[in-house]
Each structure stands twice: as C-alpha cells, then as structure tokens.
Amino acid sequence: MKKLLSILLLTLTLFSANVDEFAQEMGFERDYKTALLKAKGQNKPLMMVLGADYCPWCRKFERKTLSSKLIKPELEKSVITLIVDKKFDIKSFPKEFQTQLTPRVFFIDPKNGKSFYETVGYVKKKVYFKNLQEMQKLYKGK
Numbered sequence: 001m002k003k004l005l006s007i008l009l010l011t012l013t014l015f016s017a018n019v020d021e022f023a024q025e026m027g028f029e030r031d032y033k034t035a036l037l038k039a040k041g042q043n044k045p046l047m048m049v050l051g052a053d054y055c056p057w058c059r060k061f062e063r064k065t066l067s068s069k070l071i072k073p074e075l076e077k078s079v080i081t082l083i084v085d086k087k088f089d090i091k092s093f094p095k096e097f098q099t100q101l102t103p104r105v106f107f108i109d110p111k112n113g114k115s116f117y118e119t120v121g122y123v124k125k126k127v128y129f130k131n132l133q134e135m136q137k138l139y140k141g142k
Contacts, residue, residue: 019051019085022062026072028081032093035082039110045139046108047079048097052086057122058103068125074132079107107135 020030029035032048039046049066051058062083065071075081084093086102094113097106107117117135119128 019083023083028083032082035080036110039080042080045079046110047081048106048108049083050086050099050102050104052102055102061103061122065123065125065128070125070129078136
C-alpha cells in the first residue's frame with residue numbers, strides 16, 4: 001500500500017511539474033487572477049486552457065498545437081494564455097469554467113469575466129488557427 005501511495009504521489013508531482021514547465025516554456029500564466037489582470041491591462045482576451053493530468057489528448061494539444069510554429073506566435077500576439085489543471089487547480093479559477101471535458105479552451109472577455117468563445121477536445125493546428133481568427137473577430141466586435 002505504501003508503494004502504491006508513493007507511486008501515486010510521484011506521478012502527481014511529476015504532472016504538476018510538467019504543467020508548470022510547459023507554462024514557463026510557453027510564457028503561459030498559471031494563476032487565473034494574475035492572468036485576468038494582465039488581460040485587462042493589455043486589452044486582450046484571456047485564453048484559459050483547461051486540461052487534466054490523466055488526459056493524453058491534453059498533452060497532444062499542448063505539444064502539437066499550442067507549441068506549433070503556426071500557433072505560438074499568434075497566441076503571443078493576440079491573447080493572454082493561462083493553463084490550469086481541472087483537478088489540481090480547481091480552487092484557483094471560477095466554478096463556471098469547471099467541466100468534465102478536456103482539453104477545453106475558454107476565451108474570456110477580461111472586462112466582464114465571461115466566456116465568449118470555446119473549443120473542446122484536441123484540435124489540429126490549422127483548424128485551431130481558424131478558431132483563433134474567429135475568436136478575434138468576435139472579440140473586436142464587442
């Protein structure tokens with residue numbers, strides 16, 4: 001039983017480090033309130049990526065789509081990006097963004113804290129680029 005608990009703790013610690021490492025590598029925020037204030041200050045939408053430690057599609061979305069040469073520069077230019085784990089970070093973001101579906105991305109208007117555009121599941125980079133363009137049109141239209 002002690003071995004099982006040790007392995008579980010190690011796995012959870014490694015995931016947390018993975019998310020933190022990925023966030024740092026990409027320049028993503030890890031705290032909702034900090035990210036929202038930054039988005040308000042820069043008048044950009046907040047893109048909240050909600051994943052889970054056990055979700056292989058989340059890792060694929062992070063590594064194949066968000067890290068791609070097509071998407072990364074667009075994110076840096078047009079949004080403030082936050083990445084959270086639905087289980088480990090559950091108390092750090094509003095309840096209305098809690099979901100069973102991962103990966104899930106909420107685009108949040110920093111003026112009112114409401115989601116105005118969402119994507120669900122793994123999305124390939126070319127499709128996600130189109131999603132970002134749609135989101136930008138919606139945000140500029142507000």
